[in-house]
Amino acid sequence: MARATSRPESTRRRQRWPDGYDPENTRNSLITSALGLIEQRGFDRTSVQEIADQAQLTKGAFYHHFASKDDLLRHIQEEYLEAQLAAIQKIEADSDDPTVRVRELIRFSLTSVAEYRAHVTIFYQERRYLTGDLFAEVTRKRGLVEAAFAGMVADGVARGAFRPDVDPRIATFGLVGMCAWAYQWLNVGGPLSVDEVARQFSAMVLEGLSA
Structure with a gap:
C-alpha cells in the first residue's frame, strides 16, 4: 500500500x-x-x-x-518593558562612558514616553489589576529595568565619574520617576521637542551626579 x-x-x-x-x-x-x-x-x-x-x-x-483580559494587560505591560530592556542593551553596547550612558538613557526614556504613551499610562494606572504569575512576571521585568538603571549609576560612581556619596538605588528612583511621570505632561507638539526636554533633564541629572 x-x-x-x-x-x-x-x-x-x-x-x-x-x-x-x-x-x-x-x-x-x-x-x-x-x-x-x-x-x-x-x-x-x-x-x-x-x-x-x-x-x-x-x-x-x-x-x-x-487567554484573558488580564493576559492582554500583561502583554501590554511587557511590550513597553521589553522595549526598554532592548534600548538599555543598545546603550550599553554603544558606549562604556557612564555620562554618555545616563544621557542616552534619559533621552530614550522620554522618547519612549512619547512613543508608548498609552502603554506607559496603562502601566502606571492599571497594573494593580494584574495578580499571581502575571503580576510576578511584569514585576520581574520591571526589576531588570531598574537594575540596569542602577548599574549604570553604580558604574559611574565606581569609575569616579559620579560623586562617591551617590546611592545608585536612590538615584534610580529619581531617574525613573522623573522620566516616567512625563506621560502626564509631555506635549510632543509643544514648544520644546522631546530631545530638548531630554537635554535639559540630562543637564540637571548629570550636574547632580558629577564628581
Whole structure:
C-alpha cells in the first residue's frame, strides 16, 4: 500500500487560516484597540467584547490570541518593558562612558514616553489589576529595568565619574520617576521637542551626579 504523503506546509496553512487572515495583524489590531479603550476608560471598565468590536473582530478571535483580559494587560505591560530592556542593551553596547550612558538613557526614556504613551499610562494606572504569575512576571521585568538603571549609576560612581556619596538605588528612583511621570505632561507638539526636554533633564541629572 502506498504511503500517504504529508501535505506541503503552505497547504496546511491555507487550510488552517481562511484566505486573507493574518494572525499577527489580528493580534496587533486587538492590542491597538485595547490600548485606546483602556487608556480612555480604564481596565475595569473595558470589556473583551468592546475590545473586539473596536478592532472589528470577534470575541473568538480575542480568545485565540489571549487567554484573558488580564493576559492582554500583561502583554501590554511587557511590550513597553521589553522595549526598554532592548534600548538599555543598545546603550550599553554603544558606549562604556557612564555620562554618555545616563544621557542616552534619559533621552530614550522620554522618547519612549512619547512613543508608548498609552502603554506607559496603562502601566502606571492599571497594573494593580494584574495578580499571581502575571503580576510576578511584569514585576520581574520591571526589576531588570531598574537594575540596569542602577548599574549604570553604580558604574559611574565606581569609575569616579559620579560623586562617591551617590546611592545608585536612590538615584534610580529619581531617574525613573522623573522620566516616567512625563506621560502626564509631555506635549510632543509643544514648544520644546522631546530631545530638548531630554537635554535639559540630562543637564540637571548629570550636574547632580558629577564628581
